Amino acid sequence: MSLSLAFLTSFAAAPLSLLITRLSRRWSGGVLAAVPAGLMLWFASRAPAVLRGELPAIDMPWVPELGLAFALRLDGLSLLMALLITGMGALVFLYAGRYLGQRRHLSRFYAWLFLFMGGMLGIVLADDALLLFICWEVTTFSSFILIGFEHKEEEAREAAQRALLITALGGQALLVGLVLLGDVAGTLSLSRMLEPERVEQVRGGSRYLPILLLVLAGTFTKSAQVPFHTWLPGAMTAPTPVSAYLHAATMVKAGVYLLARLSPLLGGTAAWEWLLTGVGAVTMVSGALLALGHTDFKRLLAYATVSVLGALVLLLGQGTAHAVQAMVVFLTVHALYKGALFLVAGVVDHEAGTRELPEVGGLLRRLPITGAAAGAAALSMMGVPPLFGFVGKELVYEACLEGPGGWPLALTAALGFSLMVAAALRAGVRPFVGGSFRAGKPEAQVHEAPSSMWAGPALLATAGLALGLAPKALQPLLGAAAAAIGGAEAGHLELKLWHGLTPALGLSAASLAAGGALFAARAPVLRGLQALHLERWGPERLYQASLEGLKRLAHAQTRVLQSGSLRRYLAVTLSTLGGLLALTLALRLRAPPPGPPGEILLHEAAVLVLMLGAAVLAVTTRSVLTSLMALGAVGLAEALLYAFFGAPDLAMTQVVVQTLTVILFALIFSRFPVEPHEERPRWRDAPLALAVGGLLSWALLHVAAVPPHTRIAQFYATHSVPEAHGLNIVNVILVDFRAFDTLGEVTVLATSGVGVYLLFRTGARQRRRT
Amino acid sequence: MERYLALSIGALFTAGFYCLLRRSTVRLALGIVLLGHATNLLLFTVNGLQRARPPLVPEGAEAPTPPFADPLPQAFILTAIVITFGLLALLLVLVHRTEQAVGTDDTQALRAELPDSER
Structure with missing residues (x-):
């Protein structure tokens, strides 16, 4: 039960943030940071149970008709992700309070951030594929809003739109993939899908490849893999706390998380290995290359994130126990240093007033704490011992060398890492120690950021250093996470700083040297x-x-369809009606059914002739008055027909209403100047009207051949007196059996009456004014 | 009788459609009234016609004596007649106000009154 409470807390906190911000803008960040911090403590307190293998879980039916369940489960992988989400969340809230303190809509910002956090926690906790998808879309949408937070800027709107288009389209593919998967596996529960016989069904089934491709489309777009990576650098228009939180530490890892979660089910095949390794390797190298070519602090970091996401996907593609371990460790390493570097970028932007890397230099004197944090984070990014990044990088090299990819893959990874080393030096070191300060404002005015802003980067960087020196501290947690993906074998994780003189160490040293050289010749x-x-x-x-x-395309079809010409709309509507009628008649029925024409009495024939003659006159005459008279005649003829065929109520109503109609027409149009328009010749409108009218007649002739249906009439006839105590059956239907219809009718009439009154009143007022 | 009426209803629909396609808003209103007549008659004939007694129960009886006319389409048409009238009243006042404000009853000319962005 408390698991669902932990999941729902962030959603509940969203409205709370509106209140807190109103009470105090200054302290809002710190107060609200208590929510994710509390959640982190709660998740941490669950760790002993999870490590023992007692996994907290709940499973409640939600919409059973759709197979949708509210099912949550906390295993090692979920726990690791939940700790990252809530821990980073706490730092980001603390930071945002100062970073955006003066900005408008701060409370809205917090609310969206909480919504995102809830969605993200939902992704990693969900044990139901559809629940996971819903949370997935929550993060997509809140990311869209947060990227476009500065919605008055064209660039932010464009970037938000791009992120939404790419990730939401991927989300649709993912939904189809998950539904297919649920259909083949026979369950939507992610943990039950892993039962051996279900895995057999999925992998051996003919629908394996479509499922794999659809799931990859969803995860690759979310995790910014080439060629879907273009939205992530654009997302840097979001406020920096968002970039650090969504677009570095958590949301972009949702795709990697889902791949990891599904790898025991979908992984291990040739298609999986080639697709993931290939896409991951291309993403890793091209991301790092693009990072190196950028001068904007945040964009550089964004491309470096793309590169790391590629490395994580590559490792999942290898799929060996070691690769899974390396993936889990490297994911944690990256969250720590990249979160820190993004927050540093925000501090530099905030204090020095620029994000252009060539414009800043020697900032260490001005921003000592931030600079030290940036340096430590950059060293971790480069993989320099004794930082945690070194531990992660060693594992990546070892996994590449041992896996099916072998040396070629390890060398590709080394290329990516070399580029990343140079990028890390440019972003985390040079602005603080080398170069000169050339930004817009005088260097003397640059001061260290307030403590709530340097606390985050300093804490994350310290963690990177501490975990490098004592990696054993995280060993049980990371081992449990790896075991959740790769089984017991992957769970035997041993983290140490010194691995001895191995090929991996050689590669590490080589990539550091190459990266350094690249930086020197930058x-x-x-x-x-x-x-x-x-x-x-x-x-x-x-x-x-x-x-x-x-x-x-939208413009072209709007020009055709939304022409603004009433006549064209009607022509399209009528042609559609006629076309569908003609199609049905041609496909299912042929000529009108044969048979005697049926008898017609003289007075009936006379009324029909009168009605048709009046209709023709009403249509053809140029005089409005003649038209009105003819219209009245049509209505009276209709009333006579009702009277002939047993409907005196209708006849009476028709006479009254028809009279009112003619009076109303006469009132309105007596003062109406009817100018002859330059009408289209009649022959252009008449054929369409004739065709559709003719088709309706044809259809009615078929209907007339069907024997009448009498059951409903019998029901009303026999129940009218016993149940409703009324002798006039039509009346009883109207006010009793179908009284709600009549209520609707009265409502329509009243609404129209109000409309008529208002239109007349405004007309009178305008006339008085002129 | 149904067959003759089927043809007549088709003719009424034709007249109504033709009026709708013309440019004058007066004709448009006329067309709507004609369509109302046609539709009501369609409802009336579609389940067969009988030269029969109205669906009334004689005093003291439990049910009407057959043959009697089908009461259900009659109830529908009664509703339809009233609603058509409500619709028409609103339409006519709207046409009137439009003519006052814009000075034309030509639907093509009304289109020209739209701002460029909406045309």
Whole structure:
């Protein structure tokens, strides 16, 4: 029960943030940070049970008709992710309180952040595929809102739209994939899917490949894999706390998380191995390359995040026990240092007034604590011993060397890491120690940020250092997370700083040296990369072209369909009606059924002739008065028909209403100047009207051949007196059996009466004024 | 009789559609009234016609003596007649006010009154 409470707390906190912000803007961040911090403590207190293998879980039916269950489960992987989400959340709330303190809509910002946190916790806790999908979409949507938070800026709106289009389309694919998966496996429960016979059904089934491709479409878009990565750098228009939280530490890892969660079910096949390893490797190298070519602090970090996400996917593609362990460790490493670096970027932006890396330098004197945190985080990113990043990198190399990828894959990874080393030096070191300060404001005015802003990066960087020195502290938790993905074998995780003189150490040293050299020679490299405009190629082009195409298509079809011409709308409507009628008649029935024409009495024939003649006159005459008289005649003829065929009530009502109609027409149009329009010639409107009218007649002739249905009439006839005590059956139907219909009718009439009154009144008022 | 009426209803629909397609809003209103007549007659004939007694129960009896006319379409049509009238009243006043405000009863000309962005 308390598990669902933990899940729902953030949703409940969203409205609370509105109140807290109103009470105190200054302290709101610190107060609200208590919510994620409390949740983190709660999750941490569950750790001993989870490590013992007693997994807290709940399973309640939600919408059983759809197979939707409210099922949550906390295993090692969920616990690790939940701790990252709530821990980073606490730091980010604390930070945002100061970072956005003066900004408008701060409370709204908090509310969306809480909503995101709830969705993200839901993703990692959900044991039901559909519940997971719902939470997945919650994060997509809150990410969209938060990217477009500065909604008055064109760039932010464009970036938000792009992120939504890419991730939401991927989400649709994921939904189809999960539903297919649930259909094949026979359950939507993620833990029950892993039962051996169900795994057999999924992997051996003919629908394995479509399921895999759909799930990959969802996860790759969310985790910004090439070619879907283009939304992530754009997302940097979001306020920095959002970039640190959603677009580095948590949300972009949702895709990796889901892949990890499903890898025992979908993994281990050739398609899985090739697709994940291939896409991951390409993403890792191209992400790092793009990162190196950027001068904007946050964009550089965003591309570096793309690169790391590629590495994580690559490791899942390898799928060995070691690869799974490396993935879990590297994910944690990345969350720590990338969160810190993003928060540092925010501090630099906030204090120095620029995010352009070449414009800042020597900031360590001005921002000592922030600078130290940035340095430690960057060293962890580079994988320098004795930081936690070194431990993670060693594991990645070892997993690559031992896995099916072997040396070629390890060298690819080394290439990616070398580029990343150079990027880390540019982002985390050079702005603080080397170069000169050339930003807009005088260097002397740059001060250290308030403690609530440096606390986050300092804490995260310290954690990176401490875990590097004593990696055993996290060993049980990370082992449990790896075991949740790769089984017991992956659970035997041994973390240590010194692995001995291994090939992995050699690769590590080589990538550090190569990265250092690349950084030393950065000027020509940078110029070359910038001249290539890598980010404008390929997927970027495709995205722009398809967006333009979509807009053009919308314009073209709107011009045709929404022409603003009433006549065209009616012509389209009538043609559709006629077309469908003609199709049905042609497909299912042929000519009108044969048979005697039926008898017609003389007075009936006379009334029909009168009615049709009056209708023709009403349509053809140019005089409004003649039209009105003819219209009255049609109505009276209709009333006579009702009278002939046993409906005196209808006849009476028809006479009254028809009289009122003619009076109303006469009142309105007596003062109406009827100018002859330059009408289209009649022959252009008449054929369509004739065709549709003719088709309706044809259909009615078929209807007339069907024997009448009498059961309902019999029901009303026999129940009218005993149940409703009324002798006039039509009346009884109206006010008793179908009284709600009559209530609706009265409502329509009253509404129309109010409308008529208002229109007349405003008309009179305007006339007085003129 | 149903067959003759089927053809007549088709003719009324034709007249109504034709009026709708013309440019004048007066014709538009006329067309709506004609469509109302046609639809009501359609409801009336669609389950067969009988030259029969009205669906009334004689005093003291439990049920009407057959043959009697089908009461259900009659109830529908009664509702339809009234609603058509409500619709028409609103439409006519709207046409009137539009003509006052814009000075035309030409639907094509009304289109020209839209701002460019909505055309």
